[in-house]
Amino acid sequence: MAEQLWVSAKRWLYTTNHKDIGILYLITSLFLFAAAGVLALTMRTQLSAPDNTLLTANIYNQFVTVHGLLMIFWVLSPLAFGFANYIIPLEIGCRDLAFPRLNSMSYWFFLFSGVMMILSFFFGAAPDLGWTLYSPQNAAQFSPAIGFNLGAGALILMVVSITMSSINFLVTMFKMRAPGLKLRHMSVFPWAILVTIFMMLYAFPSFLAAVVLLYVDRAFGTVYFSSIQGGSLLWDNVFWFFGHPEVYIVLFPAIGIIADIIPTFARRPLYGSKYVIGALVAAALISFVVWGHHMFVTGIGIVSTKLYTVTTIAVSLPFDIIVISLIETLGFAKLRLKAPALFALGAVANFIVGGITGVFLASVALDYALRGTYFVVAHFHYIMVGASIIGLIGGLYYWFPKITGRMYDEKIAKVHFSSSAEHNFCYFTIYIVARG
């Protein structure tokens, strides 16, 4: 018995197989999803009654921050890369990723950094200033807890993990495709992963620089971000240069999955697949010149403001192409509304709502009223949960038989879908409340 346990533990500890690591990624990120969900539910309980005393202001701020960081870094991306690990080698016809040991190392860095992030609660206080970690509140003077340093360390480790795995996928997808499989023959999911990797490669260095300098500020008393001479705006710029592409980094894999699921269940090829892929590339490129829309109210000047309004509104064009192509795929189809298809179509519907309200926030004139309100909260939860998470859950059902060798229960899946649909009720109310 003990012998068997050791054998199986050894398998999962020492594995370098892409399928095993994919499963590890999926399971770990689902656990962290549960952890982030508990934080969210506790916060909503606190907010359910006025002057509730369930959480102190201090703890509440820690929950807000760690919920956001966990969801963005340790749930959305790893869930997507769990699928990528498992599926990409199968879809492009290679035996494993280019560097299997590096792949295993990425996973363990991801796991340990996630644990570190959660442990930060127990070292004074977890980061407590929102996931954007604005300067100068992130300075030791305002947030002295050791837990914050632990959280910053966790973010650095996570970026290391992401960098290792993006190089791994990049080499695999360029060098190890089955003979004759041209890049343009790949379906949208591998393409979405490829575009995501490029965005990671260009966005994360900015974030890494920000967090490393922040760490140095906190540990050794430098003044990169705590300086009153523009420290705040420096943080804003380096953070959001990464921050906007990051939204697409967590969204594109889900779009890829949706664009694979819908044709399967519609039993027709994806409408205009090369335009969808082109649109992904275009959106990825534009995503690097829109970060100023997060700084509209910081006083960046009239010209920059107008420029970022135009680029941000323009970035919605590629997404229009994607949505329309996904809808047109259903034309003259024979659509089976099984669980994965329901989740995929639900994600499209949510994405339309989230996308349209995003255009509101692209206009600086409206930002002057909407900044910092629940309108923004509702918008990005529609994108991050409504589109990304729902799309990824569609992927979970879609590939469940492939990964486990058994079929999921269609009834349970449909109940799951209808309960997920209720989030719409929650977030749409938030849009309305925001204007109240």
Add this chain to the structure above:
Amino acid sequence: MAVSSTQVQFDSLFGLFTYLAIAVSIIVFSLLIYFIVKYRDRPSSRQPNDTPILGKLPRSRGHAKSVVVTVSLSTIILVVLIIGSFGAIDNILTPPQHVCPGCAMEVTAHQFYWQFTYPNGTKPYDTRDILRVPVGENIRLNVTSADVFHDFGIIGYDIKTDAIPGRTNVVWFYPHTTGNFTIQCFELCGVGHATMKGTLMVMSQAAYSAWYDSTVVH
């Protein structure tokens, strides 16, 4: 009735965005629902002749025409929105050069209160968190912070600006009606963030001048 110039401006622009958003949503969602209902799997429905087959590259499908139509229709809508926004941006970001004496205040955010300083140097400590302004005048505020990143916003006025240490951001508005409005911080700035509130007291011009003239210069 609108309470300030900024609210008038916000409401008209938000209205434009909302009408177009509703129109676009109706078109896209009816298309989506129509396709799902019409082309769902029924015993009578025809098997498509280009169903993807495992192990074979799917046949390519789709016209550039659809992309062109989508992009041009969207562009028209987006250009309308950009033009609408530009007018408002110019207005918001071009504060009036000259305002009445006593109508340009300094706002300093602190963890966790608002400090208002008047042109004559008055810093009413007893009434910090209270900003008195006259109705029917352009008001210009220079907003900054003494410690961390805050955001100064007036609920109902639909106007905001970040309060950043080492930096001064200007915000201006024209109150239409007298009354009290809530000033609030809109950037998570620490444990007291939720209670970082103040009051904007819009007074009649006579009442304001009487109060302003009575303040002691420190």
